[in-house]
Structure formats: structure tokens, C-alpha cells
Amino acid sequence: MRGKMNSQIIEEYNRRPKRWLYYLLIFIILLAISIWSTSVVHYHGVSEYGALIAKNIFTGIFHPDSSLIFNFTETGLAYLLLQTFAIGILGTLVGAIIAVPLSFLAATNLVPNWLAYLTRFVLMAIRTIPSFIYALLFIPVVGLGSSAGVMALGFESIGMIAKLFIEAIEDLDMGVIEAMDAAGATTFQKIRFGVLPQLLPDLYSILLYRLDMNLRDAAILGLVGAGGIGAPLSFAMSGYKWSSVGAILLGLLVLIIFVELISSRIRKKLAKG
């Protein structure tokens, strides 16, 4: 009896789907693309010069410029970091103001399909334009400085906020609203007590998540002259002031990690209610 079962098992095992051809095909395709793509890797080796710079950045991080860290005026590290943070916050806000109405227009359970897909296409186009292009377009409009950074980040954030918020809207539990309807609630009451309590926690956690990302983006917008810590960083690098570079990188790391910790804590609280 046992022998028969074992042979049955072995038979079944031998009949298992053999898809090695399929895997081989995937492997060959991947290999081909990889070989094709290696043409971009022109590795000339790290020049002595490059090695020196790498070493300098490292020593810079361990010996940060203390005069920059303890400078509390408008050119000091603390002020620049706070400004970067502020650009991130306002950028998220601007993004939310534009993204929320668009999300309602793109939710298939609220509007006709053609309108929803049209809005989605517009959102995708908005998301494709990189933030530095927005910044470069806003600088002539609002002048060099943080305002351009805020507007650029705002536009950059629209795509992702809308994408996540649309999902939240489409997950809306319509039963609650139907029940309120049956109980004779007015439209305002339905929105205030039926829709908002379902959507707001999602919106808050989306915005906090985006704030995390915007902080990183705000740090790079300075490279184009849109305020924040990016400009001093790029000046310090092109001027070979490695201790300043070290101080700025350290400050940036601390700020981003700090904000990430706080925002993930708040998001956890929001998810639990």
C-alpha cells in the first residue's frame, strides 16, 4: 500500500509543470536588455582627483563646519533647514488644494468614465514634468526664491496625492450614505457625516506621506535657485568647502529622518483611529 502511494507521489511529482523553457526565455530577454544597457557604463575608473573628493566628503561629514551649524542667522544651517521644511509643507498644501478637486473628477464611481479617464490622463501628464522644470518655469513668474520652490513642489505633488486619493474615494462605503439617505439626511449632512469621516483620515495620511517625499525634493530645488538648502549645498561643493558640505549633508539627514519618524508615528495613529 505504502509503496503504491509513494510511486503515485513520484509520478505526480514527475508530472509537475515544467516551465524551464518559459524561465529560460525570461532569462535570455533580461540578459539581452542588460547587455544592451551596459553601453551607458563608461567606467573610466575613479581618477585620483575623484578619490580625493570622495575622501574629502567623508572627512567633511565627520568634521562638519561648526560655524555653519551654530549660526542662527539667515545664512545658518538651522534657518536654511527650517526654510526647506517650510517649502515642503507649503508645497504639500498647494498640491493638496489642486489635487483634491481633480481626484473627485477622476473617481469612476462619481463621474462618467470618459471624464474620469480624461482627468487621469491630465494627472499623468502633470506628474511626468519633473519638479525642476516647474521651478524653472515659475522663477520668471514669481522671481528667484522660495515661492518658486513652493509652487514647483505643489505641482509636482499633484500626481501622487491624486493617485492615492482617487483610490480612497473609490473605496468609499456607499452603504453608509444610502442609509443616511433612507433616514432623511440632507446633502450637507450626508457629506459632513457620511463622506468626510471616511475620506479625511486617508487624506491626512496621504499628505503626511507626501510631505516626507517633498522634504527630499525641496532639498534639491535649491539647486535651480528655488530656495532652501540646495543652493548653499551646490555652492559649497563647487567651492570645495567640504566641511560646509559635510555640515549640510548631516543636517539634511537629521531633518529627513526626524520628519520621517514623526510622520510615520502620526500615520500609524491615523490608521488605528
Add this chain to the structure above:
Amino acid sequence: MYDKIFKPKKIELLTGEVVEEKVSRTWIYWIIIIIIIGLSVLLTNFDFSALSRSGLFLQKLASMLPPNWSYFDKVLPPLLDTIKMSFFASLLGALLAVPFAILAANNIVKNRLVNGIIRFIFMLARTLPTLVLALIATYIFGLGTFAGVVAIFIFTFSFIGKQLFEVIETVDMGPFEAAEALGVSPLKAFFIAVFPQVLPTYLSTALYAFEGNVRYAAILGYVGAGGIGNILNDRVNFRDFASVGMILVSILVTVMIIDSVSALIRKKIA
């Protein structure tokens, strides 16, 4: 404390029971949020008239249309470079992330110190913005696509590494323990018992990272790290908006194709 200052409202129910309705605390959070926003406006000197001038911005945006179609010949080579950069860096990052993720997962490697060190590396690499990494890389490796590859590689490595070790930690350890009990070495046990469980998530994370990397790679050229960003920056500086429009349309189409192919594959995996 709060309930002593703002007395809860007492309601007597029809049954005679008395219940307390605590005063909502939402307004405190709103005040905090408003203060933070106010401070941000002060710090950035945000110019509210900027909003009213967004008409001018839209005008500039509209000047990109219709795109300069004949410029496409010049767009194609850097666009292919961008795709190659992101593919190569994503593949390398995804492969290298596996051993590090195993070391970071505390259900496979039960050494808090090793877990902690690897996680710290992931966090550090993930924290720095990609463009800043690219900027540093151009100083070390010189201008060109290699610096871009390095920057995307570091980002992908840390992103996939973090996602992967978190997934590994949530797998069902039964098969792994059974394999170990039969005398299989931990590494082999990992590959036969744990890896099949995390493989779908791993592949879809890698594809997702690749999708995002194509977008990222498009801007790296701004700091001279190769790819389509180089000509994008160049065209913006020349105020040649029709060509900028052509570049953006090409990026949009590429991203859409890659997104839909990868969404198709991800659906198949799941």
C-alpha cells in the same frame, strides 16, 4: 487635565442613565496646523500674489504645445540612455539588495547588531535625495551617465532592500524551520522555504522601482549625470519651449509604455 478645563457635556438618557460627551479636541490640532502653516509662510516669504500670476505660468506651459516634432531625432539617443541607465542600475540594485535584506531580517539572521548595521545603511542611502547623490557622484566619477547609474543604483538598492527585509520578516517560518530540522543549511533553507514566499513581492517591488527610476533618471541630467535631463535643461535655458514640449511628450509616452508593461507583468505575478 483637558477634561477638567473643558467640562464634558452631561446627557441624561431616557432610561435615566447619565453619559458624558467629552468636548472634541480637534480644534487643538487645527490650531497647531494653522500655526505651522503660518510659520512656513513667514519662513518662505511666500508671495500670495504668485497664485494670481499662475496665468502667466500656464501661458508658458501652453507654449510647449504643439511640440517641435522634428526635434525627436535629437531626443531619441539620450532617451535610450536614460532607459538603459535606469534598467542597468535597477537590475544591479535589485540583485545586490537580496543578500543585504537577508542580513537585515531578524528572523533569518538572529544577530541584532548585524541587523541594525544593515538597516542603518539602508536608511542612510534612502534618506539622501537622488539628485544630491547624483551631484556627489558627478564630482567623484566625473560628468556622464556613470554618475547617474551610481545614484540610481544606491537609491534602488536601499529602496528594495528595505521593502524586502520587511517582507521577509512577515513570512511563514514553518517551512524554513522544517527544512532546518531536516538538516538543511540555513542559506539553502532560505532559498527553498522563504524565497518562494517573498519572490512575487520582490519582483513587483523591483518593477515598481524601475518604473520610478525612469522618471528619476530623466532629471539626473540636470546635474550633469547623463540622460535626457541634459538636453531638457539645455532647451529650457534656451527658452526653446516647443522642443521642451517634445522632450516631455517623449518621456510621457515612454513612462506610459513602461508603466503599462510593468503593471501587466505585476498583475501576472500576483
